[in-house]
Amino acid sequence: MASWVFCNLCFQPPHRKSSFSLTSCGHVYCDSCLRKGKKDECLICQVPCHTVLLSKHTNSNIQAFFLSIDGLCKKYSQETSQISDFQEKHRRRLVAFYQEKVNEIKLFLLYLFDL
Ligand SMILES: [Zn+2]
Ligand SMILES: [Zn+2]
Structure with a gap:
């Protein structure tokens, strides 16, 4: 993943064992931070949102944001x-x-x- 990508809460960069998710409000979370929040609510914005797991299989329109x-x-x-x-x-x-x-x-x- 690109060098500027980091978890918006704990500021850790991605590493092999963590998966990252993108929220519909545009925030990026590592999986452990994502688990800290409520389901379908962004911890930063505190508004309902949905999350997409970032992986090789993610929709290419979303992947394009990380190119x-x-x-x-x-x-x-x-x-x-x-x-x-x-x-x-x-x-x-x-x-x-x-x-x-x-x-x-x-x-x-x-x-x-x-x-
Ligand atoms: Zn985190
Ligand atoms: Zn948010």
Whole structure:
């Protein structure tokens, strides 16, 4: 996990034996601090919240918050180029279709006016 990640209550960084959770209010807790609070209530905000365990299996949108800036740029530049390639392919196919139609009309006009 990124070097800036720490438990918002005991300020311990993550280590192999601890798991960390993220609350819907944006706080990060180690598992022992999380157990100190009430279920579904943030110890800091003291408001109802839900928690997500941070692991390799966590939703990638949540994992993205913990990516390094390098990793973040890589992820989104890959996604952006994938999407723009996808759209470009469709655009090209449509243009090719119209080009074909234009050529057919041209040929028809040549034939019609015996040019
Ligand atoms: Zn803690
Ligand atoms: Zn909170």
